[in-house]
Amino acid sequence: MSAVSTMDRSPGGASPESATAGGPVRRFASWLHRHGWVRLGVLLSAPMAWLVVAYLGSLAVLLVSSFWTVNSFTGDLVREPTLENFRTIFAEPVYRNVAIRSVGVAVAVTVIDILIALPMAFFMAKVASPRVRAWLVIAILTPLWASYLVKAYSWRVMLGNGGPVDWLLGGPGRGPGYGLPATILVLAYLWLPFMILPIYAGLDRLPNSMLEASADLGGRAGRTFRSVVLPMIVPAVIAGSIFTFSLSLGDYIAVQIVGGKTQLIGNLVYANIGTANNLPFAAALATIPVLIMVGYLAAVRRSGALDQL
Amino acid sequence: MTLSPTTRWLLRGAMALGLAFIYVPLVIVLLNSFNADRTFAWPPSNWTTQWWARAWESQGARDALWTSVKAGLGATAIALVLGTMVSFAVARFRFFGRDSISLLIVLPIALPGIVTGIALDSAYQTAIRPMGVEKGLFWVIVGHATFCVVVVYNNVLARLRRLGGNFEEASADLGADTFQTFRFVTFPLIRSALFAGGLLAFALSFDEIIVTTFTAGPGVQTLPIWIFNNLFRPNQAPVINVVAAVLIVVSIVPIYLAQRISSDSAAGSRL
Numbered sequence: 001m002s003a004v005s006t007m008d009r010s011p012g013g014a015s016p017e018s019a020t021a022g023g024p025v026r027r028f029a030s031w032l033h034r035h036g037w038v039r040l041g042v043l044l045s046a047p048m049a050w051l052v053v054a055y056l057g058s059l060a061v062l063l064v065s066s067f068w069t070v071n072s073f074t075g076d077l078v079r080e081p082t083l084e085n086f087r088t089i090f091a092e093p094v095y096r097n098v099a100i101r102s103v104g105v106a107v108a109v110t111v112i113d114i115l116i117a118l119p120m121a122f123f124m125a126k127v128a129s130p131r132v133r134a135w136l137v138i139a140i141l142t143p144l145w146a147s148y149l150v151k152a153y154s155w156r157v158m159l160g161n162g163g164p165v166d167w168l169l170g171g172p173g174r175g176p177g178y179g180l181p182a183t184i185l186v187l188a189y190l191w192l193p194f195m196i197l198p199i200y201a202g203l204d205r206l207p208n209s210m211l212e213a214s215a216d217l218g219g220r221a222g223r224t225f226r227s228v229v230l231p232m233i234v235p236a237v238i239a240g241s242i243f244t245f246s247l248s249l250g251d252y253i254a255v256q257i258v259g260g261k262t263q264l265i266g267n268l269v270y271a272n273i274g275t276a277n278n279l280p281f282a283a284a285l286a287t288i289p290v291l292i293m294v295g296y297l298a299a300v301r302r303s304g305a306l307d308q309l
Numbered sequence: 310m311t312l313s314p315t316t317r318w319l320l321r322g323a324m325a326l327g328l329a330f331i332y333v334p335l336v337i338v339l340l341n342s343f344n345a346d347r348t349f350a351w352p353p354s355n356w357t358t359q360w361w362a363r364a365w366e367s368q369g370a371r372d373a374l375w376t377s378v379k380a381g382l383g384a385t386a387i388a389l390v391l392g393t394m395v396s397f398a399v400a401r402f403r404f405f406g407r408d409s410i411s412l413l414i415v416l417p418i419a420l421p422g423i424v425t426g427i428a429l430d431s432a433y434q435t436a437i438r439p440m441g442v443e444k445g446l447f448w449v450i451v452g453h454a455t456f457c458v459v460v461v462y463n464n465v466l467a468r469l470r471r472l473g474g475n476f477e478e479a480s481a482d483l484g485a486d487t488f489q490t491f492r493f494v495t496f497p498l499i500r501s502a503l504f505a506g507g508l509l510a511f512a513l514s515f516d517e518i519i520v521t522t523f524t525a526g527p528g529v530q531t532l533p534i535w536i537f538n539n540l541f542r543p544n545q546a547p548v549i550n551v552v553a554a555v556l557i558v559v560s561i562v563p564i565y566l567a568q569r570i571s572s573d574s575a576a577g578s579r580l
Contacts, residue, residue, distance in 0.1 A: 029486035036402065039487075043398040047391040047458065051413050055425075055455050058432035062424070065431050116330070119323035127312070127320055136324070138564065143331055145560040147516050149533045150553040153540065154334035157341055157349055157550070164337055167351045192331065221312050242419075250421020253518055257540065266423050273523070279431055289421050 085284035125203035202236025364551035373535035384453035392461025426523035444526025464506035
């Protein structure tokens, strides 16, 4: 193999016949064909340079900088590793409260989405006719393409003073207005399709014969749902919850649009980069959602949910 | 499972309510773009098209739209090249660390957007700024491309796995070299997957606000950034509403295209 390729590349090796047979492009192609690892190297080089160097490199810089501090007089970075930032986060009740509130919001959003998504996905997969089902899938997918900002904005309009929700409830000021409940509502609205789609896919894979078997054995609809359907779609629900949980934890835009004065981890991170210009502290704060997500992913790994993403 | 008629009707009702929950806010935005009242009092007492005329003339919105299109095209182009390369490597070769690659590629979109955002920001502050490179459109494209790779990768990899290697082997047996096989056999077979992935990548980039915030620097405004900056100005509210209405209507286009071009690829799902 290698002997052939050396001959090809040596100056005297290219006889006139082989040149007319293909020319340099073709010879290069066949050389490539014989050297699989070169092709692999070429294919992987640019993407890996990008993702490993640019992205993982950035994450590493972020992690390292969370141990740095900022000189409070000059605003310069002090590149000496200390646990100062983490100590502040644990010691100050403000940060603890915001972290707990963020996790609470993420949990509430996930639970609301599961409760809304389950009956919808069940209807789509097991009740609707195939034609209706196809249309319903499109109807669930379409809002995913609508802009995130536009969807959050639409709720700002809905919940505004004298807006449609107030009108529905009987006059200006009757609705919930902007605040923490509005934040949970809007985040649940934004991530709902991410919950419906995996559950629908999970139910779609669940064979009807199992449901019939349960009915034949005397199980009523409720019993069948509890004992057959639910255990089978737990991985799908967890897959959906990874999205709703992660997306809620990182959000700080929707909170600003409908949350009033509510603050989540994302807002604190953003404030520390922008006005406070304290990148190390922001980096330390940002490790909280990362640790929670990594912990969550590790906890649900054994359920098989990760294969359903 | 035998469902009683009552259960069926309850499920049907839940489906209808769920769809209403999803679509009513969007419809309200569309209706409000014709609401003559500046504060969007509801229900509208008068209708007008003057906001549409004002939005059409808004230079800020036009500039921002153009910036978004440039960023989207740039990020999509990079994502198409990088995503296709990795998917070929993963589909056609066995090598050490192959299983970790999917995880590495999904990571930029699996981690909260703000993490990707400040990671790129801190990398910029520590490594790029000392070299004298300013933030701006180029850095936005870099940030967007990082999380757009995954959608191209997923689409192309699914297609390559389904195709198998038989067509390429047949092409080689018939005397085609590597490049000819790619040009005449493989590329036409994966074209629609590339299109679906590219469409998704563009949509992701076009919609992105968090990563953009951290990479744009002053002076560069994509459409989401422009909307967000003007969201809290009462004077601009009607114009924002028209832009939002336009974006809602336009979002039907990619769904329509994806449905027509490829029925098999994950044209709808975002991941």
